[in-house]
Each structure stands twice: as C-alpha cells, then as structure tokens.
Amino acid sequence: MALDKNQIAKRISKEVKNGMYVNLGIGIPTLVANYIPEGIEVVLQSENGLLGMGPFPTDDQVDADLINAGKQTITTLPGSSIFSSADSFGMIRGEHVDLTILGAMEVSENGDIANWKIPGKMVKGMGGAMDLVASAKNIIVAMQHTARDGSSKLLKECTLPITGVKCVKKIVTDLAVLEIVDGGFKLLERAPGVTVEDIKAATAGNLIVEGNIPEIEV
Amino acid sequence: MINKTVKNVQEALEGVQDGMTLMLGGFGLCGIPENSIKELLRRGVKDLTCISNNAGVDDFGIGLLLQKRQVKKMISSYVGENAEFERQLLSGELEVELIPQGTLAERIRAGGAGIPAFFTPAGYGTEVGEGKESREFNGKMYLMEAWLRADFAFVKAWKGDTAGNLIYKGTARNFNPMMATAGKITVVEVEELVPAGELDPNMIHTPGIFVQRIFQGEKYEKRIEQRTVRTA
Numbered sequence: 138m139a140l141d142k143n144q145i146a147k148r149i150s151k152e153v154k155n156g157m158y159v160n161l162g163i164g165i166p167t168l169v170a171n172y173i174p175e176g177i178e179v180v181l182q183s184e185n186g187l188l189g190m191g192p193f194p195t196d197d198q199v200d201a202d203l204i205n206a207g208k209q210t211i212t213t214l215p216g217s218s219i220f221s222s223a224d225s226f227g228m229i230r231g232e233h234v235d236l237t238i239l240g241a242m243e244v245s246e247n248g249d250i251a252n253w254k255i256p257g258k259m260v261k262g263m264g265g266a267m268d269l270v271a272s273a274k275n276i277i278v279a280m281q282h283t284a285r286d287g288s289s290k291l292l293k294e295c296t297l298p299i300t301g302v303k304c305v306k307k308i309v310t311d312l313a314v315l316e317i318v319d320g321g322f323k324l325l326e327r328a329p330g331v332t333v334e335d336i337k338a339a340t341a342g343n344l345i346v347e348g349n350i351p352e353i354e355v
Numbered sequence: 356m357i358n359k360t361v362k363n364v365q366e367a368l369e370g371v372q373d374g375m376t377l378m379l380g381g382f383g384l385c386g387i388p389e390n391s392i393k394e395l396l397r398r399g400v401k402d403l404t405c406i407s408n409n410a411g412v413d414d415f416g417i418g419l420l421l422q423k424r425q426v427k428k429m430i431s432s433y434v435g436e437n438a439e440f441e442r443q444l445l446s447g448e449l450e451v452e453l454i455p456q457g458t459l460a461e462r463i464r465a466g467g468a469g470i471p472a473f474f475t476p477a478g479y480g481t482e483v484g485e486g487k488e489s490r491e492f493n494g495k496m497y498l499m500e501a502w503l504r505a506d507f508a509f510v511k512a513w514k515g516d517t518a519g520n521l522i523y524k525g526t527a528r529n530f531n532p533m534m535a536t537a538g539k540i541t542v543v544e545v546e547e548l549v550p551a552g553e554l555d556p557n558m559i560h561t562p563g564i565f566v567q568r569i570f571q572g573e574k575y576e577k578r579i580e581q582r583t584v585r586t587a
Contacts, residue, residue, distance in 0.1 A: 184456065185382040186526050195587040201385065201577035202513075202525035208383040208436075209583035219525060221532045222382070222408070223464040226457025230475060249480075260444055260451075261435030267483060268457030271476035302480035 138330045139311040144355050145279050147172040148326075149238060149309050152277055153179055160184060160229070160269060162239030163207045165279040169238055180216075182234055184265040186225050189217030206265065226265070230272045237273035239266065241280045241305075243295045246321040246342035248305040250278065251297035263300060270301030282310035282339045289341035291315070291322055312336050314353060321345050326353045356551040359519035359569045364394045367542045367568045371507055373400050374427075378463065378508040378534040379407040379417060383436070383580050386527030387416050388509040390544045390572040395420060404428040406503055408459060408530050410440045415578050421449070430503070432456035436580065455483060458500050460533060466502035467536025467565070474499055508538025511572070512561070515545035516554050519563030528560065535561045544572035 140148065146168035153159060153173055160182045161167050170190075173179055181190040183205040190205060191212035198212060205211045213219075228234055243251040250270055253263040270276060283289055291308070308315045313336050314326040321343030327336055329352045337344050361367045368391060371377075377395075381387030395403075396419055403426050410429055411418035418437050420426050428450040434440050443449035454462070455477040465473055474497035478484050488499040510531045513524035521543060523531055535541050548571040 183526070185385075186529050193583045193585040196584050199579070199582060199584060200525060201579050202527040204383065204385050204526055204579075204581070206382075208385070208580040210579060210581065211583075219528060222456065222460040222529050223533050226460050230457055230477070260441060260453075262431060262433035262453045263455055263483075264433040265456035267455035267481065268475075268477040271479065299481050 138328060140328050140353065140355065141311070143168060145309050145311060147355070148314065148353055149277055149279055150174070152307065153177060153236065155179070157235040158182055158188070158233065159236045159238065160234050160273070162237070162266070164240045166238040166240060167207065182225070182228065183211070184222070184225050184229065184269070186220050186222055187213070187217065189214045191217070226268050229265070229268055232272055232274055234273060236275045236277065237269045238277045238279060239269065241278045241290070243290050243292055243297050244278055244280070244305050244308055245292050245295045246317070248303045248317040249295050249299045250301055250305050251295040251299045253300050254298045256298065266300050270304045273304070276305050277307045277309065278305050279309055282312040282336075289339055291340045291342050293342045312339055318345065323347070324350050326351055328353055329355060356518045357563070358517050359563060359566050360517050360548065361568045361570050363570060364390045364544070367391065367544070367570045368394045368398060370540065371395065371398060371400055374402045375400070375506040376404040376406065378505040378538055379405060380510045380529065380531035380534050381416070382408055382526065382529035384411065384416050384578045386511050386523070386529050386531055387411070388511040388544050389575055391509040391542060392416060392419060395425065396423060399423070399425070401425045402427045404430065406430040406463070406505060408432050408456065410434040410437050412436050412580065413439050415576070424448075428452065430454060430459070432459050460530060462500055462503040463530065463533040463537045466504040467533060470502060472499050472501045503537060505534075505538045506540065508534040508541040510535045510541060510543045512543055512545045514547045514549065514554060515543055515569050516549050516551045516563070517569070518551040519543065519566030519569050520554055520559045521545070521561035521566065522554060522558055523560050532561050535565045540567045541565055542567070543569045545569065546572060546575060
C-alpha cells in the first residue's frame, strides 16, 4: 500500500539526526516536525528570519509579527533567535544549515529538481527554493512518485524548468525511498506491499535495484 | 543629534514621482509599511517599479497598488497569494522579475553596502542564470548578481528614535534592515517613535545614518495571511 502524506513525513523524520539545523519546506516537509523522535534535538530554520521555530500558537498567543515562511502564525522557543532575510540566506548559502527537506514536482536521475514553475500555468515564484537547493549539504525530497494521470515524476531529465542542478541526495515518495547515485535512482526501501516491479513501472528514470529491498517501517 | 522626524506620512513621501523605483519591506503581510502604501495610493503615482519579496494579497499591501494599476514592474521572489497580480502578469500588463529570495536579499544588502556585484550559486543552471556571467570557484559554479538600489525605500520598524535608529520586532524584520540601507531616501514608519536617548544603543538593529525620514505610523491592521493555531 502506498504511503500517505503523514507516513512519508514519518519516514523522513528518521533522517533527522540529533543536533541538526533543518529547513522544512511547505507541504509534507512541514509535517516532518510532528514526527521527530523524543530525545532528538533539532533546530528548525524558517528562512524569513527565525531559528528555533516552535509549535503553532494557542489563540491568545497569536502574534501577527511572528510567522514562518509559509506565512503561518508560529511561536518561538527558549533559545530562538531572529534575524534579517540577508542573515538567513547567509546561513543557508554558507552551508550552516545541515538539512533541507522540500517538495518537488519532478526529480531527474542525476539529482536535478523542478518545483517552482509550470510554464503558462503557475507563476508564483521560486521563493527561497533556489538558494536552498544550491547550497544545502543534504537535500531530501518528499514527493508523490507519479502524477495523477499515472506518469512518473522520477525522470531521466526534468521536463519542467529546474530549480537546481545535481543537488537532491534522497527521495521519499509514497512508493519508495531512493538515493541518487551515479547512474540513477538507487532503490533503498519500498512501501509495504509495493513490489520492486511496481516501483520500476512507476519510475521513468533508471532504477538501480541491488539485493533484497526491505519494506519501509510505518 | 540630527533629527530625522517628519510630521506625518504626507511629508514623508514628499518627492515620490511617477516612474520611480521603490523598495517596500515585509515578508507576506508581515512587517509591511502600511502607512506609506496607503499614501502611495492617495498620491496616485504610477509606472512604479516595486522591489518587494511579495506582492501583497488582492486587497491589502502592494495588492492595493496593483489594483489601481500604479505598478509597472515587480521585482520579487514569491507572488503566489495574489489573483489580480497573476491576471496582470499573464495578460502582459505587468512586468515581473522573479529572483531567488536569498539573491534578492543579498542584492539589496549589496546596494546599501556599496558592492556592485557578487557571486551566488542560487539559480545556476536554471533559467535565472540565462544571460548572466558565471564563474567557477573551488569546483562549484556561481552566478554574478548585481546590486539593487532604489529612489525610495519604505521600511516598517517596531520602535525608532528621532535620530532614525530602529528596532524591529519578530519576523517583521525580514527585508526591512537591508532596504533601509539601499534607498536614496529611506522612509521609516514606526509603531512607537521616541526621543533620541531612549533606545539602548546596544539593541539597535538599523543605525540612524541609513534613515532620512521617520514618522509615527498609525492604525496598523497587521493582517494575518494564515492564522494557524493549536488547541491549548
């Protein structure tokens, strides 16, 4: 059975290690924060200028001057800090942020990512995505393996305008966990009940399968 | 101490003309110069080039200027929350330059700091890099990006003093400190204007040298785009 959004987020949370500074994109990546295990201390960076993003506020804590990059109201934590957008992207560009988790529309087998534009349809802008993918030490992508019409989003080459080149390290989809290696998508884990053949059929880029592929623990 | 105060928003925007390049602080609707935007509307100046991370929403922030067709060109990183913006863009009425957010922030910082260009990896290999000079440093490719400067920069701060020193609050800081440095004339509106000497010099985010005009803002709406709460 394919993973739902929360299960994808839960699987990605296992990649988050103690002491990391992490930037979470909008959508499934935001859900990762809900699954970070007890005892793992991480600091969430919000690129509009906050380190140490806390949970959503209660009704009486809401402060219009405290939002995250998705424009949601949030809170600070003991030890949080606030800074300008220039300092924020200094942290990102200077590789001080350890891990970036973001969504994608397409990923190619050499690690290119497309997630900002559909020509003629969606012209919202790239926000901080291009800066993040160009500089992050480690990038994990959360995405659906295929589009609604069944076509693969894991491609030989991206068809949409790309956000960054050769930057994605790992991908967690509703069907599988994959790593970008020389030559293509290396299959690491598969969703419970999903076969290697299913994943092969859903992957347009080169899929590398070595040995026994374990199921994702959900 | 040099006194930067002007008596109201009308005096603060004296000299803003058609065709000018303006910077407007804020991220989404957080930390936007609400009073100055209203005065731009009232003055009716047009053919403006607006440098701002976002373009407001349909009925607030820069969205109000778009509705009145006062904007010729937007320079932004993300403009997704504005249907009128999208309509004007797709119909060709509005020019738009989309810039990676960190590059936008750094181009403004560079403008204020007197650095005409710098190299960044953001956008290399994408359509953002088309036509731009690129260079390799330590085995990685970077794009050359130029500074941004403006005729007027409109900044919102939390507290300010008569000498133009500023303190921001929360994530309403965002693009405001860089924009404060990059305007030929930097106009600041504050929630609380105090006499010089009342703010602790150790706590100042923007030193007064960057500020030409400061005034006490009023009637802040501080609209929230995504009110997200948890149950206590």
